[in-house]
Amino acid sequence: MSQELVLGIYVFIMAMFVGFEVISRVPSVLHTPLMSGTNAIHGIVILGAMLVAGAADTPLLKILGFVAVVFGAANVFGGFVVTDRMLEMFRKRAPETTVEKKNA
Amino acid sequence: MLDARESAIAVAYIVAAVLFILGLKRLSSPATARSGNRLAAVGMALALSVTLLDRQIVSFWIIAAGTLLGAAIGIYFARTVQMTAMPQMVALFNGMGGGTAALVSVAEYLRLTRGADAAIGTGEATSIVLGTVIGAISFTGSLIAFGKLQEILPGKPLQFPLQRVLNGLILLAMIVIGGAIALHITETSAIWLLFAAALVLGALFVLPIGGGDMPVVISILNSLTGLAAALTGIVLHNQMLVVAGVLVGASGTLLTLLMSTAMNRSVANVLFGAFGATSESAALQATGAVRTVRQTTAEDTAIALAYARSVVVVPGYGLAVAEAQHTVRELATDLEKRGVDVKYAIHPVAGRMPGHMNVLLAEANVPYDQLLEMDQVNGQFAQTDVVLVVGANDVVNPAARDDPSSPIYGMPILDVDRARNVVVLKRSMGHGFAGIDNALFYHDNTRMLFGDARQSLVKIGEALKTA
Secondary structure, three states: OOOHHHHHHHHHHHHHHHEEEEEEEEOOOHHHHHHHHHHHHHHHHHHHHHHHHHHHOOHHHHHHHHHHHHHHHHHHHHHHHHHHHHHHHOOOOOOOHHHHHHOO | OHHHHHHHHHHHHHHHHHHHHHHHHHHHHHHHHHHHHHHHHHHHHHHHHHOOOOOOOOOOOHHHHHHHHHHHHHHHHOOOOOOOHHHHHHHHHHHHHHHHHHHHHHHHHHHHHOOOOOOOOHHHHHHHHHHHHHHHHHHHHHHHHHHOOOOOOOOOOOOOOHHHHHHHHHHHHHHHHHHHHHHHOOOOOOHHHHHHHHHHHHHHHHOOOHHHHHHHHHHHHHHHHHHHHHHHHHOOHHHHHHHHHHHHHHHHHHHHHHHHHOOOOOHHHHHOOOOOOOOOOHHHHOOOOOOOOEEHHHHHHHHHOOOOEEEEEOHHHHHHHHHHHHHHHHHHHHHHHHOEEEEEOOOOOOOOOOOHHHHHHHHHOOOHEEEEEEHHHOOOOHHOOEEEOOOOOOHOOOOOHHHOOOOOOOOOOOOHHOEEEEEEEEEEOOOOOOOOHHHHHOOOEEEEEEEOOOOHHHHHHHHEEEE
């Protein structure tokens, strides 16, 4: 095993503990935004796609890189925008303001 | 030693990883959640910008073109999608991420194994195999889930003979090919075979799963994509990618466990049980006696609601189908003006994804402190005057609590049958996802109001004005 592989596994396991700790505090009200927010975060694989696309020297690698970047970008941008749209709705409103809105 | 540029990239990646964790931490409260998502987006922007400084990148036009196209598609759908269509949107974006991870793994394998002096260790090759397989399964699996939720494909479980045998054979073939790749005893083109087999398996594995099990399936697919991303990070020696991927994997795994617990079923049973495939269950046939339901009208319901002190609304997938979230909120506002206390009871698996009902009601401006979880609300039903069930079925079926012969026996439910009055808004006497009869409908204190949920709510609202 290479030194870097060992480091990767190390980080993997530590991140697992952090992940479970942080995520288990998310209330069920926010489970959909959690899912779509983490969805956007895993779009980070696009950086692998960027490295492939940017270093591609054969037509095959270029095509693979391009498709991967398109998928990744759709995942990242779409994911963050849709999560933001969702969370915007989760603002706590005072009852008075909703009544005013009704009357207006 | 890293030079200045490489050090800058490394530091920026560490900062990005920290921002992801801080962003997720802020999701622990609705008040801070939006800023948390934005914090994670900042981390993403930082990570992607510094990646462009990497010396490995010699050409930018493919990256630029791909990013522009992908971002345009992603943002367009993210802005235009209806909140009721959120489960399929999440499935689709999830599939994109899985596809990216698989393609990157394949490309990385082709790059590393070029030439005579192929410099790839067994550990890296194993990560590539797993990244390819998991990413590809997540890709086609998510697309099938999208198709089912979008109703392009039938929501019912699709089964064919020897399905499990076929899945088993594909899995076996994948293990053989994957092992051969990891041990370098095969042509490099075998990676394509592995990729193709994983794509097929992903589709076959979601096809036989019914629509109502989607909360579990989407959670699993989410966690698989995270895992695939983390494996890609190991291959690329990028620890930030590992951290980000594992965070997503942990989130998906936790949600999977929560959802299957809320259905009182094991994850394996959801994946391989083809629940809901048999529409006529034993429990239904066993009840030979003819039982009658009592119908009610919108006017009577309006009067019952107007003179109630406390009302609990129980939303289900039918609310999403009828897009009745705004109508229900308007009715609740009118009732509140009359001094009625209105709350909403949310079952963990109501709808098609974790938290589905919460998002719909938030869209309709329902304050989140009126949304009660199962444990909070179950003790209150005995003191509730009227429960309004809008498009929910299995999650309010008392058979899950009282009838050991019921297929859903043991599933935690909302005890709405303990309320003084129950009004069920329903299209017809059709069965819920589990395909079983609902004992609640025959209760003495239950009244059925047949029709489209939204139209029924509108009628109740009109009748309320004169009540």
